[in-house]
Amino acid sequence: MMMVPIMRTVSRILKPRFVFMLIILTFVVLYAVEDVIETNKHTYNAEEARRYFGNNELRERHTRDANYSEMKMLMPQIVSRLSRTAMEVTAKLREIGIQKSVLDTGYVNMGTRESLVAMLAEAVLKGRRIKIGVLGASVSAGAAVNGTKYIYANVFAKMLSELLDVSVEVHNGAIGGCDSQYYCYCAPTHAAIWDMDIILLEFGANDQIQAAVWQERLVRKLLTLPKRPQLIYVNFILGFQMETCVNAESEEITPVSKRYGIPSVSFRNIACHKEMMDGYKVIFSSSDDYNHPGKKGHHMVAIFLIQMVAGDLINVCKQIGESEALTDPEIWKGRRYGSYDELPEALWDGGDAGWTSQCWSTQRPITNREHDFLQPVFNDGWSFQVPSGQARRNDEKSSWFTKRQDKTIIFPVYVDPQNDGTECNITLVTLTCPSCGKAEMYLDRQEDVYPVNSNGMFRLPHYNHIPNVAPGNHNVTVISSSDEQILVAGIVTICLELS
Numbered sequence: 001m002m003m004v005p006i007m008r009t010v011s012r013i014l015k016p017r018f019v020f021m022l023i024i025l026t027f028v029v030l031y032a033v034e035d036v037i038e039t040n041k042h043t044y045n046a047e048e049a050r051r052y053f054g055n056n057e058l059r060e061r062h063t064r065d066a067n068y069s070e071m072k073m074l075m076p077q078i079v080s081r082l083s084r085t086a087m088e089v090t091a092k093l094r095e096i097g098i099q100k101s102v103l104d105t106g107y108v109n110m111g112t113r114e115s116l117v118a119m120l121a122e123a124v125l126k127g128r129r130i131k132i133g134v135l136g137a138s139v140s141a142g143a144a145v146n147g148t149k150y151i152y153a154n155v156f157a158k159m160l161s162e163l164l165d166v167s168v169e170v171h172n173g174a175i176g177g178c179d180s181q182y183y184c185y186c187a188p189t190h191a192a193i194w195d196m197d198i199i200l201l202e203f204g205a206n207d208q209i210q211a212a213v214w215q216e217r218l219v220r221k222l223l224t225l226p227k228r229p230q231l232i233y234v235n236f237i238l239g240f241q242m243e244t245c246v247n248a249e250s251e252e253i254t255p256v257s258k259r260y261g262i263p264s265v266s267f268r269n270i271a272c273h274k275e276m277m278d279g280y281k282v283i284f285s286s287s288d289d290y291n292h293p294g295k296k297g298h299h300m301v302a303i304f305l306i307q308m309v310a311g312d313l314i315n316v317c318k319q320i321g322e323s324e325a326l327t328d329p330e331i332w333k334g335r336r337y338g339s340y341d342e343l344p345e346a347l348w349d350g351g352d353a354g355w356t357s358q359c360w361s362t363q364r365p366i367t368n369r370e371h372d373f374l375q376p377v378f379n380d381g382w383s384f385q386v387p388s389g390q391a392r393r394n395d396e397k398s399s400w401f402t403k404r405q406d407k408t409i410i411f412p413v414y415v416d417p418q419n420d421g422t423e424c425n426i427t428l429v430t431l432t433c434p435s436c437g438k439a440e441m442y443l444d445r446q447e448d449v450y451p452v453n454s455n456g457m458f459r460l461p462h463y464n465h466i467p468n469v470a471p472g473n474h475n476v477t478v479i480s481s482s483d484e485q486i487l488v489a490g491i492v493t494i495c496l497e498l499s
Contacts, residue, residue, distance in 0.1 A: 086310070428441055
């Protein structure tokens with residue numbers, strides 16, 4: 001019986017005197033659910049996703065013309081979905097065993113979220129599809145969670161779809177071991193970054209502090225994409241880093257986050273919190289390898305993201321309730337496109353260098369797997385391999401490899417013509433391993449020899465450069481120097497604008 005007057009009140013919330021009531025009601029729904037134990041649990045798998053997201057007729061039914069009367073009808077639905085999300089989040093946090101006081105330390109920087117707020121408004125007013133891109137390494141690729149549905153980006157997408165009642169797509173371009181420098185070159189190869197609404201960046205565990213300039217270069221490129229996606233840093237930590245709780249987040253990512261107003265959430269801050277003495281057990285207990293975060297850790301990060309969105313959704317409803325003009329989606333669209341007209345001065349030398357790149361890779365992420373694959377025009381003694389143990393991974397860290405001396409492979413490369421004052425390089429990307437060795441490479445028939453190194457840990461990318469390359473068609477020849485294996489994972493052309 002009490003629901004009737006409540007719903008009558010909510011149905012009138014767009015009138016100015018009821019706006020404050022909406023906000024109070026929603027905050028009560030979001031934060032006064034401490035005693036809620038039961039939650040409506042949902043199963044989610046690939047078949048369900050195809051059935052739910054692939055039914056265009058079902059989704060089109062929710063397309064709406066923005067006007068005040070229809071917005072009145074939508075508000076009770078939004079409040080109801082916010083309530084359901086809050087209850088599910090509360091129940092999940094209790095299941096994981098994380099206190100809210102600990103969880104709050106995970107918000108490093110809330111940033112400026114104009115693009116996110118505008119996207120939410122468009123979703124509310126038009127019911128349009130939302131696209132989430134992911135650039136990152138093994139955590140984002142789903143290492144050790146044994147299923148793509150457990151990856152934080154997919155959990156977040158499911159929550160977001162249910163909250164907004166719209167279709168949400170995830171374009172996951174993450175590949176294990178890859179860093180921000182690799183994605184400076186190859187992001188468009190592995191994810192349709194030009195068409196994303198949100199791009200999640202996960203580099204805290206893999207980037208090296210001395211590579212901060214590449215982090216900034218990547219961010220500056222993404223911020224100026226025509227669609228103006230909302231960037232969000234998602235910072236994880238690996239099991240072997242737990243002893244010191246040190247990775248690239250503090251020295252590299254947080255300064256960039258604050259400089260450019262990029263929201264940043266920290267799984268590391270939770271795992272290393274003083275009240276989480278058994279944090280390793282809690283966070284990594286559902287992991288297949290006890291090095292990558294397990295299902296609980298991924299779900300925790302999804303909670304970070306959905307709580308951020310829920311807060312902004314309240315703000316959107318408040319603004320629409322105060323101004324009838326804001327029921328026009330084009331106004332919100334204009335705000336999104338005007339978010340980054342001018343970027344601040346770069347933090348590090350080289351962070352603002354103008355550059356273009358092309359990428360031919362052997363590595364494949366979960367989605368966007370069809371790309372210009374690196375293929376040789378000549379091959380003597382090299383093979384194509386996918387490493388053992390990849391069956392439980394969602395990405396493919398494949399490569400061209402040999403472990404015999406004096407074996408030759410030749411790759412064709414095309415360098416686009418550039419304006420005067422531009423210098424182009426060709427970069428051979430190798431993957432490192434403890435048993436890997438060295439090789440030599442040549443450009444076309446030139447006598448200059450360039451070193452190639454593949455020795456290191458963890459199958460991380462290593463970049464071997466040929467400088468000052470003229471535009472046009474070229475051949476890159478690689479010859480192994482010993483019986484130690486060499487792993488070739490890609491070729492990139494990089495053209496820098498000289499100051």
